[in-house]
Amino acid sequence: MSVNIVQVTDTHLFSDPEGVLAGVPTWKTFRGVLEQIERNHPDFDYLILTGDLAQDEALETYQKLREALGDWLHRCRIIPGNHDNPAHLRTVFPELFPKEGAPLTFSLSAGGWKIIGLDSHLPGETKGRVEAAQLEWLRAELAKDPGAPTLVFVHHPPVAIKVEWLDRVGLEGADDLIALVGASPQVKVVCAGHVHQEFSGSIGRAAVYTTPSTCVQFSRRSEKDFDPKAAGYRIFRLGDGHHTEVHRLDPAGHS
Numbered sequence: 001m002s003v004n005i006v007q008v009t010d011t012h013l014f015s016d017p018e019g020v021l022a023g024v025p026t027w028k029t030f031r032g033v034l035e036q037i038e039r040n041h042p043d044f045d046y047l048i049l050t051g052d053l054a055q056d057e058a059l060e061t062y063q064k065l066r067e068a069l070g071d072w073l074h075r076c077r078i079i080p081g082n083h084d085n086p087a088h089l090r091t092v093f094p095e096l097f098p099k100e101g102a103p104l105t106f107s108l109s110a111g112g113w114k115i116i117g118l119d120s121h122l123p124g125e126t127k128g129r130v131e132a133a134q135l136e137w138l139r140a141e142l143a144k145d146p147g148a149p150t151l152v153f154v155h156h157p158p159v160a161i162k163v164e165w166l167d168r169v170g171l172e173g174a175d176d177l178i179a180l181v182g183a184s185p186q187v188k189v190v191c192a193g194h195v196h197q198e199f200s201g202s203i204g205r206a207a208v209y210t211t212p213s214t215c216v217q218f219s220r221r222s223e224k225d226f227d228p229k230a231a232g233y234r235i236f237r238l239g240d241g242h243h244t245e246v247h248r249l250d251p252a253g254h255s
């Protein structure tokens, strides 16, 4: 039994199809990533979009995103980032989210694994937070399937990535999530976006990863600075263990 996951993050799309973020036309690189996934990983089981989907946080942008996902939608799950409007996400993707008023989380079981998405959106803030009630929900989800290896997605990384300006806008109150992951041996992987770069670390025995954006990349300098690396995404093959790798957009994908 195994399950194949693709993670796409920080698309920063605009309602304007020509919209540009720090010199990068975000729809063009996102479409390039989708085409590359279709070419190279068409057998994926789930496509997880881990936030910062709409730079302008406009309803129309989410509608265009839904259109772009097309018939992949039933294989998609979404969590919000700081650059997202939770109400618009709920309006445009009603089948993907819990009822009104609840955080935009998901939990699914596939290939013997449990895959969970957390909502770290904090209104008006760049940093994130996972509230106590949501941690209780996570605790209950983990308790339902204590024997299932688990992958947890959250937009804001729960550990410092050692890039000063990004760590200042990380996950507030991360210690509670870290403690829960540390006390839950079935959590094998925690994976985030937000920092627009590849990073790997750990919480106890759990691996922690971050993933490049589908548009602009940040460098590892202490102040905000861009990296010319190509757009990227991450794949996971989950079976007896987990295998993961980052893929970058082929140069041809830019044309």
Ligand SMILES: [Fe+2]
Binding pocket: 010, 012, 052, 081, 083, 194, 195, 196, 213
């Ligand atoms: Fe982002």
Ligand SMILES: [Fe+2]
Binding pocket: 052, 081, 082, 083, 155, 193, 194, 195
């Ligand atoms: Fe973010």
